[in-house]
Amino acid sequence: MLILGIDTSTDILGLALMESGQLKGEYNLSLKRQHSEKLLPLIEEIFELLGFEAGNLDGIAVAVGPGSFTGLRIGITTAKMLGRIFSIPVKGISTLEILAAGAEGNYLLPLLDARRKRVYYSFFQRMENELFLKAINKAASAGISELPEILSKYQDQEISIIGEKTAEVKEVLAKNNFRVRVFRAEKNHPRAAVLARLGEDYLKSGQADDIYQLKPAYLKIPQAEINWQQKYGSK
Amino acid sequence: MSYKDKIKDKDQDIYILALESSCDETAASVNKNGLEILSNVVSSQVDLHKKFGGVVPEIASRKHLELLLPVIDQALAEAGVEFEDLDAVASTYGPGLVGGLLVTLTAAKTISLALNIPLIGVNHIAGHIYANFIANPEIEKPLICLTISGGHTDLLYFEDLRGYQILGRTIDDAAGEAFDKISRFLGLGYPGGPAIEKAARSGDRDAIDFPRADLGDSYDFSFSGLKTAVMNHVHNEEQRGNEIDQNDLAASFQEAVVDSLASNLIKAVREYKVESVVISGGVAANQRLREVIAERLKEHNLELYYPPLELCTDNAAMIGAVAYYQYLEQDFAPLSISADPSLKL
Numbered sequence: 001m002l003i004l005g006i007d008t009s010t011d012i013l014g015l016a017l018m019e020s021g022q023l024k025g026e027y028n029l030s031l032k033r034q035h036s037e038k039l040l041p042l043i044e045e046i047f048e049l050l051g052f053e054a055g056n057l058d059g060i061a062v063a064v065g066p067g068s069f070t071g072l073r074i075g076i077t078t079a080k081m082l083g084r085i086f087s088i089p090v091k092g093i094s095t096l097e098i099l100a101a102g103a104e105g106n107y108l109l110p111l112l113d114a115r116r117k118r119v120y121y122s123f124f125q126r127m128e129n130e131l132f133l134k135a136i137n138k139a140a141s142a143g144i145s146e147l148p149e150i151l152s153k154y155q156d157q158e159i160s161i162i163g164e165k166t167a168e169v170k171e172v173l174a175k176n177n178f179r180v181r182v183f184r185a186e187k188n189h190p191r192a193a194v195l196a197r198l199g200e201d202y203l204k205s206g207q208a209d210d211i212y213q214l215k216p217a218y219l220k221i222p223q224a225e226i227n228w229q230q231k232y233g234s235k
Numbered sequence: 236m237s238y239k240d241k242i243k244d245k246d247q248d249i250y251i252l253a254l255e256s257s258c259d260e261t262a263a264s265v266n267k268n269g270l271e272i273l274s275n276v277v278s279s280q281v282d283l284h285k286k287f288g289g290v291v292p293e294i295a296s297r298k299h300l301e302l303l304l305p306v307i308d309q310a311l312a313e314a315g316v317e318f319e320d321l322d323a324v325a326s327t328y329g330p331g332l333v334g335g336l337l338v339t340l341t342a343a344k345t346i347s348l349a350l351n352i353p354l355i356g357v358n359h360i361a362g363h364i365y366a367n368f369i370a371n372p373e374i375e376k377p378l379i380c381l382t383i384s385g386g387h388t389d390l391l392y393f394e395d396l397r398g399y400q401i402l403g404r405t406i407d408d409a410a411g412e413a414f415d416k417i418s419r420f421l422g423l424g425y426p427g428g429p430a431i432e433k434a435a436r437s438g439d440r441d442a443i444d445f446p447r448a449d450l451g452d453s454y455d456f457s458f459s460g461l462k463t464a465v466m467n468h469v470h471n472e473e474q475r476g477n478e479i480d481q482n483d484l485a486a487s488f489q490e491a492v493v494d495s496l497a498s499n500l501i502k503a504v505r506e507y508k509v510e511s512v513v514i515s516g517g518v519a520a521n522q523r524l525r526e527v528i529a530e531r532l533k534e535h536n537l538e539l540y541y542p543p544l545e546l547c548t549d550n551a552a553m554i555g556a557v558a559y560y561q562y563l564e565q566d567f568a569p570l571s572i573s574a575d576p577s578l579k580l
């Protein structure tokens with residue numbers, strides 16, 4: 001089973017090819033706003049380097065955010081089109097789950113910067129003998145100062161914090177007597193290999209997405225809609 | 236990429252899938268040899284943006300992503316064509332809203348990579364012009380073309396269909412932009428072109444003598460002075476406590492825009508010896524504009540061509556028509572092509 005993992009949700013462009021549980025190759029490149037220019041040339045390159053072609057693919061895993069909406073649409077469009085053309089399954093995976101799945105610990109708090117002292121977060125539990133992490137809290141945004149309250153039930157557990165703003169979050173949690181674990185640089189961004197591996201696991205267990213419904217994890221309604229609702233009420 | 240040996244020449248049938256998502260229409264079409272349109276699917280989001288009084292980029296981009304596959308599926312099905320039958324794939328890459336442009340541009344890149352066929356990046360404005368040639372394939376050259384929409388006002392000279400010369404363009408607002416702004420100002424709604432035209436039908440176009448921009452010898456256009464004049468007129472009348480006839484105002488404003496456009500066009504017709512005159516773009520749907528230009532062309536024994544309504548608004552067939560001529564020139568784009576929101580002709 002040949003899986004292509006595509007992640008354009010953050011500044012890092014992630015691409016990985018995984019063949020039946022074996023990593024064939026992986027790019028994690030900090031390209032900022034160049035995803036549109038670089039994604040397809042890099043897909044072409046990774047196929048060429050590893051001796052595959054797009055037609056060999058058996059499935060796609062794509063990061064669905066949270067993240068930059070424009071970046072996400074680039075990756076998701078690519079995944080949808082490949083899925084459609086080759087009639088292969090596609091699985092959208094939360095960027096937060098990719099972060100969590102790549103780190104150690106039984107309670108995992110992946111984070112992405114949402115600016116203004118806020119973060120996008122999820123809270124996962126790693127269960128013995130379970131293939132997938134269990135989402136205790138689904139992806140949402142919160143003020144960093146609100147996290148101790150949100151996680152209050154888990155004060156006795158060691159919590160792994162992974163991703164962006166980890167120093168700030170660690171400080172707030174430690175101050176509130178949480179036990180926290182942080183990681184070195186390489187674990188603090190979503191890795192394409194983890195995405196591709198998750199994709200293979202999900203697709204093998206039959207959990208594909210409908211490519212016609214697949215979309216980014218929009219955790220925010222558009223600003224124009226917010227303004228309109230403030231003016232006229234929700235409708 | 237190794238599609239080079241697959242490139243066909245003019246004598247063979249060439250099938251192109253074209254995609255468009257630069258504003259608030261998600262569109263896909265399949266054509267055969269450029270001007271033969273096998274399918275032309277347009278999914279408009281206009282109702283979605285109505286309440287905001289204009290296109291909201293983020294909302295448009297979300298919708299483009301949602302409509303992408305259904306629109307492509309329908310275009311292929313109506314044309315009776317499979318992905319494998321395609322010789323090339325094209326997408327608009329500018330001008331327009333960058334978030335929207337990236338949806339079909341990325342899709343086209345993926346199709347190009349997956350099927351190993353050439354990728355063609357098309358200028359949206361060129362699309363509006365070539366919409367004319369779909370409707371009137373036998374149009375005689377050389378010709379003058381006036382292309383007018385919400386994003387552009389360009390006067391062009393075509394020796395043949397493979398190249399053109401820009402004679403003049405707007406130095407401030409595009410004509411369609413002026414319609415939108417005045418329509419919003421008068422509370423007539425969005426989109427502004429049809430709203431103003433509707434109100435103008437029951438108004439007196441000579442009621443108010445609005446200024447026409449005088450840009451000397453150039454073929455350029457300007458509408459910001461007119462916009463200010465309309466706003467000043469309304470403020471002055473309100474201060475005097477006079478009631479304003481919306482319809483008269485709309486008709487007089489429309490007449491000033493139409494007159495500016497027609498005058499420049501006729502000036503160009505006098506100077507360049509042309510066989511045909513065409514108008515294109517969203518504003519070319521304006522009946523009063525067509526009437527005035529056709530009337531003034533009579534003394535030059537020239538007929539006015541314009542695309543049918545369904546080709547005036549944004550669509551993918553027009554993108555595919557341009558793409559065919561680019562295909563013949565082997566004017567292909569690399570997979571690294573990026574969207575250019577302010578792309579010029």
Ligand SMILES: [Zn+2]
Pocket residue numbers: 359363384517548549
């Ligand atoms: Zn247009």
